[in-house]
Amino acid sequence: MERSANAELSVSSPHLNFVVPATFARGINDYAAEVKRRHPERFGAYAILPLPDIAASVAELDHALDQLGLDGIALPTHTEGRYLGDAALAPLLATRPRPSQRQRSGVADEQRASAALR
DSSP: OOOOOOEEEOOOOGGGGGOOOOOOHHHHHHHHHEEEEHHHTEEEEEEOOOOOOOHHHHHHIIIIISOOOSEEOOSEEEETEEEEEEGGGGGHHHOOOOOHHHHHHHHHHHHHHHHOOO
16 A cells, blocks of 8 residues: 655755765756656655855756756755855845745645635
């Protein structure tokens, strides 16, 4: 008997700054997208970005959300002495990922459930 479950794939610590980040991030994101494509009812996925390389991170963010259809991004709180509020990250944070269809439908489901309880 198969269980009904849903999970989000993401990479946590340590972050990618210890390897060749842009190449490694692309491979991880491509693999996560493939798992999500094969099992859409079971998995979602968050992209990992090659920080602290801002230009490569913006490019990977666009690729992950627009071409791969991943659900969002996972950001470390600290990378090589830079925290999320660091001005160097402004171009990346200004990109502002759009909510995925999955996230939008989840909000709609929550709103319907809340309305039904009233």
